[in-house]
Amino acid sequence: MSDQAERIEVGSDQDVVRVRQLIRARAVAVKLSLVDQTKLVTAASELARNTLVYGGGGSVEVTSVDNGRRKGIRIVFADQGPGIADLDLAFTDGYTSGGGLGLGLSGARRLVDEFDIETAVGEGTTITVTKWCR
Amino acid sequence: MERVPILKIGDILLVSIQIDMEDQVALQLQEDLADRIVATGCHGVIIDISALDIVDSFVGRTLATIAAISKVLDADTVVVGMRPAVAITLVELGLSLPGIRTALNVELGMDLLARERGEDDDEPDDEDEDEPGASAVATS
Amino acid sequence: MTLSADEAARFAALLEENQEALVAAWTDRVTTSLRGRLSHAELQRQTSEMRRAFQQALAGAAQDLTTEAAGELRAQLADLSATRARQGFTATETAVSVFALKEAVLNVLDGSDATTLRDYVAFSSFVDEAALFTFDSYVRVREELIADQAEQLLELSTPVVKLWEGVVAVPLVGTLDSARAQVVMERLLQTLVDTGSPYAIIDITGVPAVDTQVAQHVLKTVVAARLMGADCIISGIRPQIAQTIVALGIEFGDIATKASLADALRYVLAQTGKKKGR
Numbered sequence: 425m426s427d428q429a430e431r432i433e434v435g436s437d438q439d440v441v442r443v444r445q446l447i448r449a450r451a452v453a454v455k456l457s458l459v460d461q462t463k464l465v466t467a468a469s470e471l472a473r474n475t476l477v478y479g480g481g482g483s484v485e486v487t488s489v490d491n492g493r494r495k496g497i498r499i500v501f502a503d504q505g506p507g508i509a510d511l512d513l514a515f516t517d518g519y520t521s522g523g524g525l526g527l528g529l530s531g532a533r534r535l536v537d538e539f540d541i542e543t544a545v546g547e548g549t550t551i552t553v554t555k556w557c558r
Numbered sequence: 559m560e561r562v563p564i565l566k567i568g569d570i571l572l573v574s575i576q577i578d579m580e581d582q583v584a585l586q587l588q589e590d591l592a593d594r595i596v597a598t599g600c601h602g603v604i605i606d607i608s609a610l611d612i613v614d615s616f617v618g619r620t621l622a623t624i625a626a627i628s629k630v631l632d633a634d635t636v637v638v639g640m641r642p643a644v645a646i647t648l649v650e651l652g653l654s655l656p657g658i659r660t661a662l663n664v665e666l667g668m669d670l671l672a673r674e675r676g677e678d679d680d681e682p683d684d685e686d687e688d689e690p691g692a693s694a695v696a697t698s
Numbered sequence: 699m700t701l702s703a704d705e706a707a708r709f710a711a712l713l714e715e716n717q718e719a720l721v722a723a724w725t726d727r728v729t730t731s732l733r734g735r736l737s738h739a740e741l742q743r744q745t746s747e748m749r750r751a752f753q754q755a756l757a758g759a760a761q762d763l764t765t766e767a768a769g770e771l772r773a774q775l776a777d778l779s780a781t782r783a784r785q786g787f788t789a790t791e792t793a794v795s796v797f798a799l800k801e802a803v804l805n806v807l808d809g810s811d812a813t814t815l816r817d818y819v820a821f822s823s824f825v826d827e828a829a830l831f832t833f834d835s836y837v838r839v840r841e842e843l844i845a846d847q848a849e850q851l852l853e854l855s856t857p858v859v860k861l862w863e864g865v866v867a868v869p870l871v872g873t874l875d876s877a878r879a880q881v882v883m884e885r886l887l888q889t890l891v892d893t894g895s896p897y898a899i900i901d902i903t904g905v906p907a908v909d910t911q912v913a914q915h916v917l918k919t920v921v922a923a924r925l926m927g928a929d930c931i932i933s934g935i936r937p938q939i940a941q942t943i944v945a946l947g948i949e950f951g952d953i954a955t956k957a958s959l960a961d962a963l964r965y966v967l968a969q970t971g972k973k974k975g976r
Contacts, residue, residue: 437580444578444612459884462612462643463650469614470651473581517652528615531651558877638927642887645922660927662894667927 428487434472435481443472443484447499454488454495456557464497464555467535470528471501471551479503479549489554496537496556504548511543562587564594570671571595571633572664574606584620591624595631602671603628606664608639618653625658634674636660638667703759705820709803710756713749716806721746723805727798732791744795748774752799752828763827775828779836783843789836796829856882858889865897865966866890867959869934871904879915886919890928897970898923899962903934913948920953929969931955933962 430450432443447468451461468484475482482503489498508514515530533539538554560583565572571594573587591603605621607613613621625635638661648655661667701709713720725742732741751771758767775796782792800822807814856878861867868886886898900916902908920930933956935943943950956962 437582441578441580448611459643459646459880462641462647466612466614466647466651469612469616473614473616531615531653534650534652535647636927640926642884642891642922642926645887645925646883646918648925649918649922654921655925660925662890662896662927666894666896670927 429485430487431483431485433481433483434475436476440469440472440476444469446486447497450486450488450497451555454497454557456497456555460555460558463535464499467532467553467555468499470532471499471553474528474551475501475503475505475549479505481505482548491556494556494558496554498552498554501551501553502548503550507545507547507549508541508543509545511541559583559586561590564590566594566598566600569600569675570602570604570668571598571600572604572606574609576609578611579617581616584617588620588624588627592627592631595628595633601633601675602668603633603635604664604667604671605635605637606639606667607637607644608641608663610644611641613640613644613648613653615651615653618648618655621658622655634659634671636667636670638662638664701756701761701820701824703761705817706756706759706761708817709821710753712803712806713753713756717746717749717753719806720799720802721749723802724749724798727801728795731794731798732787735787736785744778748778748796748799751775756824762824763831771828772831775832776835779832780839783836783839789833792832792836793829796825796832800825856885858885860889860893860895861899861963862967864895864970865899865963866893866895867899867901869901869904869959873907874905874912874915876911876915879912879919883915883919883922887922887926890923890926896928897966898928898930899959899966900930900932901934901959901962902932902939903936903959905934905939908939908942908948910946910948913943913946913950917950917953929954931962931965933957933959 430446432439432446434440434443444465448461448465451464456464472484475484480503482501482505485500485502487498489496515533517530532553536553536555538552540552541549542551543549559580560577562573562575562577562579562583564587565574571591573591575587577583579587594600595603603624605624607621610617621637625637628635636659637655640660659670661670721742724745725738728741728745729736729738751774755768755771758765760767760771762768763772778795779789779792782795803821804818807818856868856870858866858868866886866889868882870882874882886900889895890898900919902916905912916932920932923930931954932950935955935957954962954965956965
């Protein structure tokens with residue numbers, strides 16, 4: 425069971441802002457608590473920026489999900505960029521290959537309930553995150 | 559591109575961020591603020607983020623950079639008005655904003671700046687080590 | 699076992715023809731089973747509404763409870779169990795009120811041939827289904843009640859009080875689980891903003907035990923408050939809790955901890971005084 429998906433192509437800074445606004449609206453619609461909305465939008469901002477900066481652009485797709493007991497938001501970040509060679513390293517707090525604070529991936533994972541990453545060197549990266557209502 | 563306005567009030571520059579900033583806007587603010595500190599000779603900067611509904615690592619880093627640049631230009635920076643949900647999220651994200659002083663609102667931020675300046679005048683070497691419980695982000 | 703269309707129609711007719719006798723017998727049985735905790739008149743109203751719902755469902759050729767024709771009946775049953783659950787009746791008592799229809803029908807049923815018997819068995823399983831349905835809705839309503847109460851308790855048990863100009867306190871009472879800790883954390887931080895208080899005292903005198911998880915929540919609150927520009931002091935640490943904290947290796951770092959709320963307040967006032975004086 426899910427609502428219709430909404431999709432944003434991420435190719436510039438403005439698109440990251442649009443992703444934040446879309447996710448905020450969808451999170452409000454499924455009645456996530458204020459703190460959970462903030463966590464999800466922050467995680468989405470980190471991951472969308474990764475898609476832009478490291479993946480060379482890509483897409484973000486949002487769906488509302490319902491597992492029968494709880495509602496939630498699922499977001500898929502996909503790019504056809506260089507991929508991530510060493511996942512363990514990428515998830516280490518403070519590690520960065522792009523001059524950031526090195527909290528994007530590991531921090532975003534702490535802000536959501538489910539986090540799934542698929543990546544292959546030279547083919548791109550797809551990250552799926554889900555946040556459920558309490 | 560939108561720009562964040564910088565207001566001068568006495569010896570203080572006040573920046574109130576009212577928009578969902580693109581990364582470029584944040585970087586522009588960083589530049590503008592450095593210019594204004596030099597141009598006005600102000601010794602304090604207050605950045606009001608009470609209208610921001612999120613602070614991600616990019617904005618966090620920009621705030622830290624602004625504080626560091628201001629320090630070099632002999633101005634103290636206080637970030638004020640962080641929302642509870644934003645603070646909780648930052649803790650979870652693992653971002654502790656080292657080197658940034660914070661206060662609950664603009665008024666308390668101005669008190670803090672006045673106190674710091676006072677201290678600097680009395681004891682130029684006093685860097686806060688004497689206060690128990692004070693950390694880099696604490697206001698005490 | 700589902701009802702055939704013929705059987706459903708025959709029972710719809712039966713419920714129609716004998717409505718008065720049925721409602722009377724049914725109401726009597728329910729009254730007895732509830733031992734007078736609901737008035738005869740009220741039960742009579744309920745049973746006659748239920749009879750009509752049953753008849754409507756059967757006349758609409760409902761073969762079991764899930765069909766569309768039984769929609770009204772389902773609503774009636776759900777309503778019945780919701781009321782009974784709130785009035786404090788047990789699930790069994792609620793289900794028995796539905797089962798009693800079978801006995802009432804048996805009374806008005808004439809003839810003892812095989813067809814009547816087969817009809818009755820089929821109808822009886824339909825009623826069983828209805829009774830089970832009340833059971834399910836009963837449980838659901840009770841779960842909602844419990845969730846509501848838990849929420850109310852949460853509200854009750856986490857007051858944030860203003861102690862002094864610029865100083866708020868949260869006296870924590872009872873076990874801190876993850877959900878409660880989150881509520882406390884959010885409320886405390888919001889109060890800091892609303893009152894513009896740069897100091898918060900978290901008093902844990904009423905917390906029976908501190909484990910690593912509780913400590914984590916408290917620590918996160920303190921760090922979040924610092925990010926916002928406020929300082930937290932933890933007070934009310936009893937001797938055995940101090941021992942657990944050390945034994946578990948929980949690090950409070952540079953967070954001020956005081957034995958009593960009074961000590962914490964004295965400490966804060968000294969801090970603010972020092973600042974004003976400078």
